[in-house]
Amino acid sequence: MRILLVEDDKMIGDAMQSALKDVAYAVDWICDGEAALHSLRCQQYDVVLLDLGLPKLDGLQVMQYIRAQHPALAVIILTARDSLEDRVKGLDLGADDYLVKPFDITELLARIRAVTRRNANQHTSELTNNIVWLNPATHEAKTLTQDNILLSNREFALLQTLLIRPGSIHSKSDLEERIYGWGEEVESNAVEFLIHCLRKKLGTETIKNVRGVGWMVSKNAPVIR
Structure with a gap:
């Protein structure tokens, strides 16, 4: 953010x-x-x-x-x-x-x-699309099968950006702008690496790639938790 x-x-x-x-x-x-x-x-x-x-x-x-x-x-x-x-x-x-x-x-x-x-029209302390939950106070995430998944600062920032607007596609440059401030050095593959790390922690289908456009998390799913 x-x-x-x-x-x-x-x-x-x-x-x-x-x-x-x-x-x-x-x-x-x-x-x-x-x-x-x-x-x-x-x-x-x-x-x-x-x-x-x-x-x-x-x-x-x-x-x-x-x-x-x-x-x-x-x-x-x-x-x-x-x-x-x-x-x-x-x-x-x-x-x-x-x-x-x-x-x-x-x-x-x-x-x-x-x-x-x-x-983000969220009514609890967590950001969620009912597939993954993110606690902004603790930087912990959880899924339907895992709890208390600790994220790095950069992983948290990227996932938070996606969960603020579930269903919206974010380009690589958009995600870089949300994660890095002025003057901060950005490695060419930084976003791809962070998404790789998040998928390993949260599941490969948590973050979807829209080929040639960017990445997104799914819109809010029915609550089944």
Whole structure:
């Protein structure tokens, strides 16, 4: 999953980028509002973490742009502005959540998981197509025949991308964008290797190859578990 972090405080930004990468999110860190708009025009994101007190363009203006151009994009406002008026304004402009600084990174991660579930129309803590289940909090997967399958960070990121939209085909470049942030080196066969590893752990039919197009997991199957 790819996240746009818009934060002008270097110490906070460094800490958040490191923590998000540690749990397998691809993170692009931007320090001002105008650069955020440019990034949103050039790159597709799953979640935006948006500070309000930004140079060049205020975060609330960035929020207005996002809702006008990307109405389904999940946005969590992260700010030191803790007045009721600011919280109401941010939520009225379309933010999915609002977190006041200082905050614990574990709470932020939980809120990211929550908005991701909502966007995927999932009602439990797990992402699933009723063939494979993925727990974003523990990075463990399970199938109809196996439980507690521990995944590497990259394996988790790839499977999460597929399970957010079951039935959708993802190209190699799309999966690379969801797994790797700016400046991260990507081996030419990285995606193929990760899919090979996931199939060994979860079963060969879990991830389907659409020849010449990409990969997918099946749409939600009837619940038989």
